[in-house]
Amino acid sequence: ETSAIVTQAMQLGTPVIVTDTGWYAELPDFVLKVPAGPGAVDALVTHLARLDADRQFLASLAGLTRRYASTELDFAVVIGRYIEILTELSGERSRRRIIDDGLYRNVATALSDLGLAGSPQEEAMAAGIMDTLSACL
Secondary structure, three states, X not given: OOXXXXXXXXXXXXXXXXXXXXXXXXXXXXOEEEOOOOOHHHHHHHXXXXXXXXXXXXXXXXXXXXHHHHHHOOXXXXXXXXHHHHHHHHHHHHHHHXXXXXXXXXXXXXXXXXXXXXXXXXXXXXXXXXXXXXXXX
């Protein structure tokens, strides 16, 4: 994830410079990136000098940043994506639950058919079967 301050800066159309690592590395190409480790200071100085010398480039980055933020970082868009993901997960869980319910019914029927409920040995067998099956359920 990215920090709130970077997100807020981008939502204001402010070009940002980030370390090229983690989530920041996934930001679009117009986001200026500095390598982690050796060379970071030199890269940062280079970016700052270019922004200071080329106001047209700075304005271009501001426009790209503003457009990106209005779609990819917009609160309603992000919430919409969360809803899509949760809906998909809910549907997948419902499908799995149908499979799981059928499996549980089959196991319960099979154990009932075996009639393992009388002696301590039969109860131990039933417990062993359930222990083995529980990893699959």
